[in-house]
Amino acid sequence: MLRTIALTFLNEFRLLVQDRVGLFMLLLAPLVIIAVAGFSLGNLYGARMTAHTYTLPLVDDDHGAVARAIAAALADESAVTVVRVANLDRARVIVSDRDRAPLAIVIPAGTTADLAAGRDAHILLYVDPIKRLEISAIEFRIADLCRRVTAGAQAEVRARLADGSADLRARLSRISADLEALHSGIADYQRQLTNARSSAEGQLQTQIRRQMRSTIDALRAQTQAAVQRSVEQARATITSQLAARRDAISAVTIYLVALQASERDFDRWFTALKAAAGSHAGAIPPPPAFPPPPTPAALAELAKPIDLAFTAPPIPIPAASNAVPAGAITIKLPPPPPALPVPQLRADLEALAPPALPVIPGTLGWTERPVSGANANVNSFDQYVPGFGITFLLIGMLLGISLGLIDERDWGTLARLRVSGAPLSGTLIGKLLARFVVGLLQMVVLFAIGYALFGVSLGRSPAMLLMPAAAISFAAAAFGLIIACVARTHDSVMPFGTVVAMTMSAIGGCWWPLDFEPWWMRDFAQFLPTTWTMLAFNNLMIRDLPPISALWPSLATITLGIVFLAVGLFGASRLYD
């Protein structure tokens, strides 16, 4: 068992070594594909672009500062050449005709005015949807440019605002100072007024008090005099009345004294009597009679109330009590208010009236539009259905034709055909024609399926797709003949044909848009039928251009096909005839 394994293992290596073409292709095939893919997609990963410049047609309908700024900024871009054109139609022609013109810039009328008025404005980018990578690169620059323009305009306004703000701040500072001074003056004045009031109040109180005192003193003196006079009068009255009363009272008093003496005599008598009467005191006679009481008149006199009612003489009120004598009270007026900065403040305040504020500029942006009027959002299948259709058409053609020819040679049918008198060229062309029809049908079916499943665009005239399809079928068939001349064995045809087909497809823009590739590769791609065919398909399907747009690319493909056919027939006649 182990021996079998070992021997088989070694034998396989012997066979591999014998198959030098296959062995070579084991390395060459991946290297070729790696190189093609690496160079093609290098730009996606940031590889440096070559020194070629983009051509950007510029339509200036604005004629304003924005347009000038954009043009000036683009002029500074080393990778961009700006071509001023009169109108969009001319710009469309440039974008459509030149590989290195991925988009046209249109600055609409009123862009500057819109921005100045604070409205957002958009410059229009009429893009060729196929040149996506270049568009992105340019749009990146234009986005930066828009930001710079917007930022410049806004910076200018900010500067003006800053100036206005500084002026306002100065005015406000002055007003603040004015107000401060006003406030200070008012405070001083208030203090002065307070002081004045306090002083006035003091003076007033002093003067009033003094005046009141003098008035009161005068009134008191007058009152006292009047009272004194009234008292004197009353005293006189009372004295007179009291004299009468004193007389009455003296009579009473005398009586009372007499009474009192009689009472005392009576008491003594009575006492003596009683003492004398001993047991007969009862039998003592009545006490002696008392003097008679004062007469009723005298008593009435006594009972008579003193007439206190007297008419008080009017108390004379000094005239001075009715009015403050002039000049009696003097109040010192406060000082006049200080000269407040009111006029300046008024002027400043008037100056503070809201100035005409500068308008903040709007934002400058960009809007992408397809140059041909097609949808700018490309359906990826519009690229991949024709792209990979061509790839597999090529593989089928290159392998089919070359292997078929080698088979015929190996089988001997080719010799038999030749002996039959059939010209080799006729035989070969017949073979190519059959493959051409198959390839054409293959493309038709692929497009039909692509349309049904993936919604690929068939352009304005689906029938026109037949032209590039036929052209690439023809060119591929012719190139298959060349492959059959170069690779003369099955072992070499498979890897060689596959690598050639894949390389032609990759470089020709079948796998990714051509603008992914560096310029040198694009220049080389001009010699490949895949490039022209993809251009035709892209024109019809993605750019939605009129059918005529596929004519020249298809003719270029056919021309290359004719060259391939001539070379292939020449080579085949040398090899097989």
Add this chain to the structure above:
Amino acid sequence: MPPLSAPALDCFSPSPPRSGKLVSVPTGVALLEATGLRKSYGSHLVLDGVSLAVSAGEIVGLLGPNGAGKTTTLSLLATLIEPDSGTVRIAGAIPSRRHRALRRRLGFVPQAIALYPSLSGFRNLELFARLHGISRLKARSESMRVLEEVGLAERAHDPVAVLSGGMQRRLNLACGLVHRPDLLLLDEPTVGVDPQSREQILQTVRRAAEAGAAVVFSTHYMEEVERICGRALLIDRGKAVAAGTIAELIALGGGLPLMELTFQDPAPPAWCDGLAGITQVAAPRNHGKIALQLESFALVSSILERARAAGAHVLEFHVHSPNLSDAFIALTGHALRDPIASSH
């Protein structure tokens, strides 16, 4: 008997046809005439001065071992390749690639199965018939005719790939006959086929000749040449070594019985010295093989006795009447089926 020297070849002229008719070539006139064909690939001389003439209705064998130059000769005759020197004339005209009408008179059956494997035999035949300028209807009828002729009518619509090797050989032959060629070039048409198919192929070839076709039959089977060819050209290492009728060629080999012995070990030197009536016609070759020409079949026992006496162990031996193979051995010193030396 000393080895035979190569005969003069300028006498290889066409013989009258046995039967059939030709439209454009008068009877007895060579339909195919090749003179002094010389071809080399680089420094390798493949063919050196071969001449050949074939008349209508005649089958001429091209006999030689593998690598002798038969296929190159046929390719030159079929105008598939150009000779370095020499001329090929068909019906008196030198065929060129543009001489389509003339080439259509050729029927070429290459050694390989030159058929489209995925197509049916009928479709293959129809295609080649039409390529030879036959109308569609006639091509179909002719295809069926030739399929009948080679015994494949029942398998007419089977893909070639599913047919047996013998059937494919027959179909390969049929494709060369479908347009009724005036000149039929057969390059080893019986290689690797079963006896039944071989027989059918030989019969078909014979019928074609009988119908008037001039046939060049390349093979390394001498018995096939002996059976169907009126004349033959022996070719070895690119050179024509003999030409003539079968009888003439056999005579060139001495016309005596031949004995081939195979020893286990190389025979001792001079082991047969002294034996009368025998001639060694080929030096001892590998595998201890030698060939002796006998004056009489009666010498066989004496030879075997002598060998045993010399201590040589004979593995096998063959004794046969003189034939083309003997003539070839006599002329070239090696057998028809011996591989060509690497120097060739």
